[in-house]
Amino acid sequence: MEKIYDVVIIGAGPAGLSAGLYAARGKMSTLILEKDKTGGQISTTNEVANYPGSIENATGPSLVARMVEQCKEFGAEMKKDTIKEVQVEGKIKVLVGEKETYKAKTIIMAGGASPRLMDVPGEKKLTGKGVSYCATCDADFFTDFEVFVIGGGDSAVEEAIHLTKFARKVTVVHRRDELRAAKSIQEKAFKNEKIEFIWDTVVEEVKGDGLVESVVFKNVKSGELHEYHADEEDGTFGIFVFVGYLPQTELFKEILDMDKAGYLITDDNMNTNVAGVFAAGDCRVKSLRQVVTAVADGAIAAIQAEKYIANVFEE
Amino acid sequence: MLAVDKDTFEKEVLEAEGAVLVDYWSEGCEPCKALMPDIEALEEAYGDTVKFVKLDTTKARRLAIKQKVLGLPTIALYKNGEKIEEVTKEDASKANVEAMIKKHV
Numbered sequence: 001m002e003k004i005y006d007v008v009i010i011g012a013g014p015a016g017l018s019a020g021l022y023a024a025r026g027k028m029s030t031l032i033l034e035k036d037k038t039g040g041q042i043s044t045t046n047e048v049a050n051y052p053g054s055i056e057n058a059t060g061p062s063l064v065a066r067m068v069e070q071c072k073e074f075g076a077e078m079k080k081d082t083i084k085e086v087q088v089e090g091k092i093k094v095l096v097g098e099k100e101t102y103k104a105k106t107i108i109m110a111g112g113a114s115p116r117l118m119d120v121p122g123e124k125k126l127t128g129k130g131v132s133y134c135a136t137c138d139a140d141f142f143t144d145f146e147v148f149v150i151g152g153g154d155s156a157v158e159e160a161i162h163l164t165k166f167a168r169k170v171t172v173v174h175r176r177d178e179l180r181a182a183k184s185i186q187e188k189a190f191k192n193e194k195i196e197f198i199w200d201t202v203v204e205e206v207k208g209d210g211l212v213e214s215v216v217f218k219n220v221k222s223g224e225l226h227e228y229h230a231d232e233e234d235g236t237f238g239i240f241v242f243v244g245y246l247p248q249t250e251l252f253k254e255i256l257d258m259d260k261a262g263y264l265i266t267d268d269n270m271n272t273n274v275a276g277v278f279a280a281g282d283c284r285v286k287s288l289r290q291v292v293t294a295v296a297d298g299a300i301a302a303i304q305a306e307k308y309i310a311n312v313f314e315e
Numbered sequence: 316m317l318a319v320d321k322d323t324f325e326k327e328v329l330e331a332e333g334a335v336l337v338d339y340w341s342e343g344c345e346p347c348k349a350l351m352p353d354i355e356a357l358e359e360a361y362g363d364t365v366k367f368v369k370l371d372t373t374k375a376r377r378l379a380i381k382q383k384v385l386g387l388p389t390i391a392l393y394k395n396g397e398k399i400e401e402v403t404k405e406d407a408s409k410a411n412v413e414a415m416i417k418k419h420v
Contacts, residue, residue: 037346061345127405128389128403130386137344137346141372141385141386211383
């Protein structure tokens with residue numbers, strides 16, 4: 001007989017791993033599916049200073065590694081697969097993956113969000129050629145080079161500070177005249193001598209043949225354009241983009257209720273509009289998207305899944 | 316997969332005859348580490364016709380930049396020492412790498 005899992009979790013970021021830990025610890029058969037890297041967005045973050053208790057060795061990957069270990073200890077299964085289609089009408093839900101088809105009594109959607117692109121000419125062509133969305137992946141290439149960081153939120157400013165360990169100069173380019181990042185992060189950035197700021201400015205175009213060679217900036221107030229060229233000796237420079245996120249909820253389009261931006265709508269118990277399907281973490285509508293709120297969502301979703309199974313499947 | 320460095324890259328990749336696939340990666344790059352088992356699986360399937368090597372870019376930064384690689388992960392296919400195609404970042408998936416191999420080899 002084909003295996004029917006109690007809980008199948010989509011996404012192995014903090015929300016999915018927390019759900020997995022709680023579900024498996026509750027003696028439910030639990031499968032966590034991940035299409036890409038374990039850990040989600042946090043695994044590309046160098047410093048996790050605001051997760052309570054994560055003082056020692058608090059990098060994204062180390063925190064994730066500990067979560068994975070805990071999950072497995074309680075008996076959660078983890079597989080790498082990309083889900084292409086879900087059928088949620090029946091009592092038993094079906095998830096069609098690239099590699100396998102899975103059956104489950106409940107689904108916890110913890111697919112997270114991915115970095116938003118600037119959507120300007122040259123950006124796609126020069127990704128991995130100077131344009132980057134992952135400081136931990138690519139910072140090292142820009143040792144002694146110049147780097148621009150696009151954005152003004154927590155991620156942008158934190159990564160700008162991180163990049164000063166490599167680049168000789170880091171310029172934060174923000175579309176408003178003040179940062180959106182937390183005050184404590186802002187203070188650190190303003191004190192850093194290697195960081196400069198360009199306000200009220202967006203990127204219009206990225207240019208280069210094989211590598212980034214220049215970038216065109218536009219002042220949003222005056223409309224004035226300015227092209228910055230790579231230092232002749234360097235030949236190139238970095239553009240790190242942190243301009244927000246897009247929820248990874250395409251799979252549930254027209255199945256689950258979502259807001260205009262594509263974030264899943266849930267109640268306080270992580271219930272979506274379909275019974276037995278829960279959502280947790282960055283992919284749902286919420287006011288704060290952090291590790292600490294993601295793991296809380298995951299825990300609630302897992303406990304609610306357990307209750308749902310007890311009600312629906314057991315007399 | 317054969318690990319190459321800045322000293323052996325020339326001989327193993329640029330002076331090599333036939334097809335060589337280079338996995339540009341680094342220890343700090345989580346997506347690279349997630350992808351590597353897929354590349355190793357492709358080596359099982361295509362290892363007879365394509366030579367698979369990996370380069371840790373943290374110790375070969377200038378070499379990588381010279382090869383126009385400034386982002387990870389990047390999987391590049393070389394033929395007779397010339398880079399003919401590459402996939403990088405989000406596009407660096409098992410399916411896309413396999414398609415690239417099938418197209419050229």
